[in-house]
Amino acid sequence: MRISSLSIYGNATSQLNSLQSALARTQMQLSTERRILTPADDPVASARVLEVSQTKEMNLQFATNRASARSSLTTVEGALQNAGNLLQDIQELAVTAGNGSMLTKDRQLLATELEGRLADLLGVANSTDGAGGYLFSGYMATTQPFTTTPGGADYKGDQGQRQLQVAASRRMPLSASGSAVFENNPTGNGNFQTQAAAANTGAAIISSGSVVDRVQADAGRDYKLTFAVTGTPAVTTYSVVDTTTGTDVAVPGMTAQAYEAGKAITFGGLSFDIKGQPADGDNFTAKPSEKQSVFTTVTNLIAALRAPADGSAGKAALTNNIATALDNLKSSHDNVLTVQASVGAHMKELDYLDSAGDDLDIQYAATLSDLQDLDMVKAISDFSQQQMTLQAAQMSFKTMSGLSLFNYL
Structure with a gap:
C-alpha cells in the first residue's frame, strides 16, 4: 500500500502532539501534586472535592x-x-x-x-x-x-x-x-417572703421560714398574721387571715392562737417563727416570692441603715429589714x-x-487527599515512560522523514 508523504507527516505530528500533551499533563500533576487538574479529569471526584472543601x-x-x-x-x-x-x-x-x-x-x-x-x-x-x-x-x-x-x-x-x-x-x-x-x-426564701409591717410598735422579729407542704404552698396565697395583747396580766394571741382576694378570710384553726416566742407557726404549707414581744395590733405578712432587682435590695438596705433605730421597736424593725435584705x-x-x-x-x-x-478537619483533609492527591511513585514512573516514548517517537519520525528515493538515484 502506498502512503503519501502528507499522511506520514500528519500522523506523526498528531502522535507527537498527543505524547507531548500527556507528558506535559503528567509534569503539571507532579508540580502541583494533584491528580485532578480540571473537572474533566474526574467529574465525580471533582464534585466531591468541591463539597468537602x-x-x-x-x-x-x-x-x-x-x-x-x-x-x-x-x-x-x-x-x-x-x-x-x-x-x-x-x-x-x-x-x-x-x-x-x-x-x-x-x-x-x-x-x-x-x-x-x-x-x-x-x-x-x-x-x-x-x-x-x-x-x-x-x-x-x-x-x-x-x-x-x-x-x-x-x-x-x-x-x-x-x-x-x-x-x-x-x-x-x-x-x-x-x-x-x-x-x-x-425574694424571701425563694418560695415565700415574710415581712414585718412598717407600723409595728413591738419588738417581734420574724424568720424567713420554710415550706413544709409543697402542694399547699404552691397555691400562692397571701396571708396576714395579726397580734392582739389583751387582759391583765397581758395575754398575747395571734390570728391569721388569707388576704389573696382582697378580703380577709380567717384561716381555719389559726384564730386567737396563744403566742409563744420562738415556736413554729405553721399553716398553708408554710412554717416560720417569731421571737421577741409584739405589741397589740402588730402584723406580719407571708406572700409568695417575687422577682426583685439586686439594686432595689441594696437601696432598701441602705435606707434601713439610715433610718432611726431607737428603742426596742426601732431595733426590731432594723433587724427585720436586715434579715429581709440578707435573704434577698x-x-x-x-x-x-x-x-x-x-x-x-x-x-x-x-x-x-x-x-x-x-x-x-483531619477527616476532611484525609478525604481530600484520597480524592485529589497524586500517587507520586506512579506519576514519576509514568513520566519516565512517557518521556522515553516521546523520545523514541521523535527519533523514529526523524528516521522515517529522512527516507527518500532520491537517496538511491
Missing part, C-alpha cells in the same frame, strides 16, 4: 467563631466574678450592720460604704465588651442597660440573648440579659453564681467543640 472551610469558620465566643464569654465571666465578689462584700457589711452594739454613726458609715458598693455593682452591670457594646443589654448592644433611679436602677435593655454559630448544629449564647442576671432574684442578697448572689456556672459550662463546651472540629 466547602465543608472544610465552614469548619474553619466555626473555629474562628468559637475563638470569638470564648473571648466574649471570658469577658462576661470576669464581670460576673466581680459582681459575685461585690455581693459577697455587701452581705458581709449587712451582717456587720446587724450587730446590736453598733451605734447610729457606725450604721451611717456602713450605709455610705454600701452606697460605694452599689455604684461599683452598677458599673459592673454596665460593663462593655471592649468594642463599644454592653455585655448585659440583650440585643440592644449599644444601649446602656442600667440607669440609676431613687429605688435602685432601671433596666433599659431587652430580654434577648446574643448568640453565635459555633458548630453546624450549635448556636451558643455570648452573654445573658441584665434582667436575667441582676433582676431575676426571688443571698438569692441575688446565688443567681449570679448560677449564670456564671452557665457561662463556664459554655466555655467547657467550646473546648469539646474545638476538639471535635480538629478531628473533623
Whole structure:
C-alpha cells in the first residue's frame, strides 16, 4: 500500500502532539501534586472535592467563631466574678450592720460604704465588651442597660440573648440579659417572703421560714398574721387571715392562737417563727416570692441603715429589714453564681467543640487527599515512560522523514 508523504507527516505530528500533551499533563500533576487538574479529569471526584472543601472551610469558620465566643464569654465571666465578689462584700457589711452594739454613726458609715458598693455593682452591670457594646443589654448592644433611679436602677435593655454559630448544629449564647442576671432574684426564701409591717410598735422579729407542704404552698396565697395583747396580766394571741382576694378570710384553726416566742407557726404549707414581744395590733405578712432587682435590695438596705433605730421597736424593725435584705442578697448572689456556672459550662463546651472540629478537619483533609492527591511513585514512573516514548517517537519520525528515493538515484 502506498502512503503519501502528507499522511506520514500528519500522523506523526498528531502522535507527537498527543505524547507531548500527556507528558506535559503528567509534569503539571507532579508540580502541583494533584491528580485532578480540571473537572474533566474526574467529574465525580471533582464534585466531591468541591463539597468537602466547602465543608472544610465552614469548619474553619466555626473555629474562628468559637475563638470569638470564648473571648466574649471570658469577658462576661470576669464581670460576673466581680459582681459575685461585690455581693459577697455587701452581705458581709449587712451582717456587720446587724450587730446590736453598733451605734447610729457606725450604721451611717456602713450605709455610705454600701452606697460605694452599689455604684461599683452598677458599673459592673454596665460593663462593655471592649468594642463599644454592653455585655448585659440583650440585643440592644449599644444601649446602656442600667440607669440609676431613687429605688435602685432601671433596666433599659431587652430580654434577648446574643448568640453565635459555633458548630453546624450549635448556636451558643455570648452573654445573658441584665434582667436575667441582676433582676431575676426571688425574694424571701425563694418560695415565700415574710415581712414585718412598717407600723409595728413591738419588738417581734420574724424568720424567713420554710415550706413544709409543697402542694399547699404552691397555691400562692397571701396571708396576714395579726397580734392582739389583751387582759391583765397581758395575754398575747395571734390570728391569721388569707388576704389573696382582697378580703380577709380567717384561716381555719389559726384564730386567737396563744403566742409563744420562738415556736413554729405553721399553716398553708408554710412554717416560720417569731421571737421577741409584739405589741397589740402588730402584723406580719407571708406572700409568695417575687422577682426583685439586686439594686432595689441594696437601696432598701441602705435606707434601713439610715433610718432611726431607737428603742426596742426601732431595733426590731432594723433587724427585720436586715434579715429581709440578707435573704434577698443571698438569692441575688446565688443567681449570679448560677449564670456564671452557665457561662463556664459554655466555655467547657467550646473546648469539646474545638476538639471535635480538629478531628473533623483531619477527616476532611484525609478525604481530600484520597480524592485529589497524586500517587507520586506512579506519576514519576509514568513520566519516565512517557518521556522515553516521546523520545523514541521523535527519533523514529526523524528516521522515517529522512527516507527518500532520491537517496538511491
